[in-house]
Amino acid sequence: MILKSEYDLVILGRGAAAFSAAIKASEITAGQASIAMIGFGPLGGTCVNVGCVPSKYLIEAAKVVHNQSHPRYPGIDSIKPAINSGKIMGSLRDAVKEERVNKYENVLKSYGNIDIYEGRARFLDKSTVIVDNNGDSEKLNGYNFIIATGSSTKIPHIEGLEDTGYLTSNTVWDLNNLPGKLAILGGGFIGLEIGQSLERLGTEVTVIKEHDTVAPGIEEEIGAKLMEILKSEGMEFRTGKKVMRVFSRNGKKIIETQSRRGKEEMEVDEILVSSGRIPNVAGLDLEKAGVEYSSKGIFTDETMKTTNPLIYAAGDVVDQRYKLETLAAGEGSIAASNIYAGTEKKVNLQLVPWAVFTEPQFASVGYTESGYNQTGRKSITRTVPLDLVPKARILREEHGIFKMVVDSETEKIVGIHVLSPNAAEFIIEGVYAIRYGLTFRDLIENSHIFPTVAEGIKLTAQSFTRDLSRMSCCME
Amino acid sequence: MVSKKVTMRVFGMTCDDCVRTVSDGLKDGGATEIFVSLKDGTASAVVDDSRMKPEDLSKIPVFGEKSHYKAQVRKVE
Numbered sequence: 001m002i003l004k005s006e007y008d009l010v011i012l013g014r015g016a017a018a019f020s021a022a023i024k025a026s027e028i029t030a031g032q033a034s035i036a037m038i039g040f041g042p043l044g045g046t047c048v049n050v051g052c053v054p055s056k057y058l059i060e061a062a063k064v065v066h067n068q069s070h071p072r073y074p075g076i077d078s079i080k081p082a083i084n085s086g087k088i089m090g091s092l093r094d095a096v097k098e099e100r101v102n103k104y105e106n107v108l109k110s111y112g113n114i115d116i117y118e119g120r121a122r123f124l125d126k127s128t129v130i131v132d133n134n135g136d137s138e139k140l141n142g143y144n145f146i147i148a149t150g151s152s153t154k155i156p157h158i159e160g161l162e163d164t165g166y167l168t169s170n171t172v173w174d175l176n177n178l179p180g181k182l183a184i185l186g187g188g189f190i191g192l193e194i195g196q197s198l199e200r201l202g203t204e205v206t207v208i209k210e211h212d213t214v215a216p217g218i219e220e221e222i223g224a225k226l227m228e229i230l231k232s233e234g235m236e237f238r239t240g241k242k243v244m245r246v247f248s249r250n251g252k253k254i255i256e257t258q259s260r261r262g263k264e265e266m267e268v269d270e271i272l273v274s275s276g277r278i279p280n281v282a283g284l285d286l287e288k289a290g291v292e293y294s295s296k297g298i299f300t301d302e303t304m305k306t307t308n309p310l311i312y313a314a315g316d317v318v319d320q321r322y323k324l325e326t327l328a329a330g331e332g333s334i335a336a337s338n339i340y341a342g343t344e345k346k347v348n349l350q351l352v353p354w355a356v357f358t359e360p361q362f363a364s365v366g367y368t369e370s371g372y373n374q375t376g377r378k379s380i381t382r383t384v385p386l387d388l389v390p391k392a393r394i395l396r397e398e399h400g401i402f403k404m405v406v407d408s409e410t411e412k413i414v415g416i417h418v419l420s421p422n423a424a425e426f427i428i429e430g431v432y433a434i435r436y437g438l439t440f441r442d443l444i445e446n447s448h449i450f451p452t453v454a455e456g457i458k459l460t461a462q463s464f465t466r467d468l469s470r471m472s473c474c475m476e
Numbered sequence: 477m478v479s480k481k482v483t484m485r486v487f488g489m490t491c492d493d494c495v496r497t498v499s500d501g502l503k504d505g506g507a508t509e510i511f512v513s514l515k516d517g518t519a520s521a522v523v524d525d526s527r528m529k530p531e532d533l534s535k536i537p538v539f540g541e542k543s544h545y546k547a548q549v550r551k552v553e
Contacts, residue, residue, distance in 0.1 A: 008485065027547055028487070028546055029488065030487060030490070031487040032487045032488065032517055033487060091547065112525075116497070143485070143550065339548075340487065340534050340546050340548070341541070341546060342534055342539065342540075342541075342546070343541075350486035
């Protein structure tokens with residue numbers, strides 16, 4: 001294939017945001033925009049290769065094991081299934097490959113206007129990048145650029161960590177033998193998902209955190225409930241502890257922590273670092289392109305335009321609250337539309353739903369109670385325990401919470417937060433409610449299927465005006 | 477009145493009919509001295525900047541939301 005050196009659009013990155021931008025730009029321009037996509041590693045970026053796809057595969061496999069060993073209904077014996085971790089992890093890697101081939105490699109073949117470049121890009125000036133690949137360099141010129149280089153695992157500076165070795169959410173998928181004892185440093189949401197899955201597959205999992213809460217930033221009572229549920233399954237949480245040092249002893253990894261109660265040592269087989277993600281801005285020479293950024297990412301306006309009006313950014317590399325595949329893909333599409341369709345589309349983070357695929361799942365959209373109050377407006381809220389939802393009782397999965405945040409004057413819904421089975425499947429109701437300015441009374445007026453867990457949203461809306469314990473099923 | 481020459485990248489043209497449609501659209505949008513290249517996917521035209529911002533030439537109806545053609549203003553001189 002003969003590649004050009006002049007492009008209408010040069011995209012730095014090959015993940016969800018990059019693909020979405022390239023495809024949208026191709027659709028708008030009838031495939032006539034010449035596009036270069038530059039990156040390294042497998043196509044598709046974090047989500048398909050080391051993020052959502054493998055983690056959800058592992059979660060579902062672990063759920064099967066858990067349901068067999070913890071049957072929810074009387075009369076069904078508990079069995080402890082034999083686990084071949086090598087086969088599970090091998091099939092997980094096959095599933096990742098299948099998704100990557102189907103949704104990225106094959107998709108790309110149908111766009112003749114997109115050229116793929118292997119390597120790391122850096123700006124030479126406002127309209128040129130250099131692509132470095134194993135000692136070779138190539139210069140590409142572009143009129144517009146979209147920076148979609150994603151994010152990487154943040155590795156904390158801990159004495160001995162590098163020498164002792166550790167896993168991240170990039171490398172844990174390469175395991176064949178699951179560790180007997182695993183310590184998760186940081187315990188972010190990715191760590192909780194992987195931790196619960198491995199715990200269900202037989203690993204002893206301990207989360208070590210400096211914070212006392214399991215998940216800062218989410219509704220406090222929901223975070224506390226999630227930690228309580230994970231603890232009840234056997235995960236250990238050592239909170240309020242700072243990791244001071246890591247070292248090896250007799251083939252084990254030793255973690256030395258410090259807390260108000262003094263120093264402690266913990267011996268494990270493996271360490272998983274899960275302390276957040278950092279935007280991939282290093283080495284891009286953004287200064288040469290007039291693109292401003294900080295350690296939190298690239299500055300953009302709501303149209304995804306950077307401080308250089310011809311350069312946009314999308315996805316995890318952007319300085320923004322969320323790092324989500326769906327948001328990245330949405331932003332890539334917005335950037336391409338604004339470049340080629342003359343639109344002024346904007347991203348609205350208050351309408352972005354997100355989820356943690358622990359069991360139960362946590363899903364959220366919009367403001368938390370404290371977040372809304374910090375805007376200077378006042379909220380009223382209602383919290384409904386999951387055991388008030390009939391379907392949850394039928395499922396025998398009653399541990400969870402529904403919380404709704406509404407504006408105290410307009411009664412419009414501004415946030416919905418759910419910890420329940422399948423919460424990620426129905427949080428979209430909250431997105432529509434917020435987007436279209438619905439009040440909790442609007443939700444009550446619409447029938448919800450009975451019995452469903454999603455009915456909990458309606459029950460929470462009803463709890464603003466009634467005592468749920470004095471209502472029969474399906475009342476409006 | 478100050479005449480400005482606008483050079484544009486035009487997407488979506490596949491035939492001579494497209495060239496004619498885009499040329500007519502530019503004329504209807506108030507441009508003169510129109511030249512459209514199917515081969516290069518470009519157009520150049522002159523606009524009176526007291527009547528229209530040269531940058532807005534990519535927003536005239538022939539390049540609008542429902543149109544098959546899209547344009548980017550690349551140079552104003």
